[in-house]
Amino acid sequence: MSVSMMVSQLAGGMFVSVQIFVVTLVFSLPLGMIVAFGRMSRNPLLQGIVKVYISIMRGTPLMLQLMVVYFGPYYLFGIKITNSYRLWAALIGFVINYAAYFAEIYRSGIQSMPVGQYEAAKLLGYGKMQTFFKIILPQVIKRILPSVTNEVITLVKDTSLAFTISVLEMFAIAKALASSQTSLIPFAAAGIFYYLFNLVVAVGMDYAEKKLAYYQ
């Protein structure tokens, strides 16, 4: 098999990897905000539940979580697992895992805001929603951007874990090609792919940080 054929096969996996990456971000970023509010809730029951959820998500391997989401429905409820559920399971697993991490990042940002900002907003008559979305959130985003960049870069590499439930993403295909062709080229190609992907992410996040550097 020629190198160009390998690359074209890998390209298919690349698409799946990017898909997992994008879907995870699109859903886990807002979901993380909701989780963060649950974590900061004054209702002890809600706060307790969210604490346990975050603790499990951070305390167990993502690989294991993906397996639980994929095989769980069968072992727990006897629901037959279809082939098309594979990718769904991966997406669900990634979203609920990353939402937990993002929630803690949001919480750190929100709790680092000086109380004076809330007081000034209150005195000026802003409602709760206006205060959060106009005054607090924009400043929180600036503060947490470096931590978010870290998570996003980790996510790029973590997408390769989807191969544990046989989702045909980049890494799974590279592994299959490497053994069938007894060549290390697929792994090298995969490595370059992940590196370039993260380079784009890092440059993009750096740009965003610079954009927000107009105030302190």
Added chain:
Amino acid sequence: MKLMEMNHVGKAFDGVPVIRDISLSVEEGEIVSIIGPSGSGKSTLLRCATMLETMDSGELIYMGEKAAWSDETGKMTFASKRDLKRICENYGLVFQNFNLFPHFSVMKNITDAPIAVQKRDKEEVYRTGRELLKKMGLEDKENAYPCQLSGGQCQRVAIARALALNPKILFFDEPTSALDPELTGEVLKVIKSLADLDIAMVIVTHEMAFARDISDRVIFMADGVIVEEGTPEVVFASDNERTRSFLGRYGEMLK
């Protein structure tokens, strides 16, 4: 007409009383200074008046409308959310450390609340904003961000921001305590220039000469109570032992 009235207000933190049975009222256009040693409850009084703190007892009235009151059993009741929103429009507060919004330009700091909260016409608000900046001597700082300004300039923006909402009464919580003497001077000058705006002002300050010059009435607080109040002439020449010991050299100098 009384703009604001506080009757028998008390507030304790963790069981330690900070203000005790304080009654105070402010008339239209009146300028009141509150002086006293640190920890005497001056700031807490202001924070209760602006409802940043919830008072434990007493009543708070703006323009004859009750914002908060305690019944015979001592339980506090607050006006409904809708009423409070209207009542809050009567007053503004200038903080010791400005609390400007760092991600907004100077102009946006001033104009955003009138547009987003009071739903006023954008053109008119911007015109008012420019006038206020001119009054503050900051007409060239419209597009600057707070981090590019000196402390004195920040405080003047904060004053403009509070004035843009057209309050009837403006509270100042030690507006110059975070500033060096030079910057203090420029802020005090601006506050003095507001005297003819016909807005009532209640100023917590450690600037004795300023308090004496600008005030219609001076209130001396210590240990959570009002020790003495009256015209600057009366309070600064007081024979009260507590007042004299606080004013110390100031009192001598001003005599």
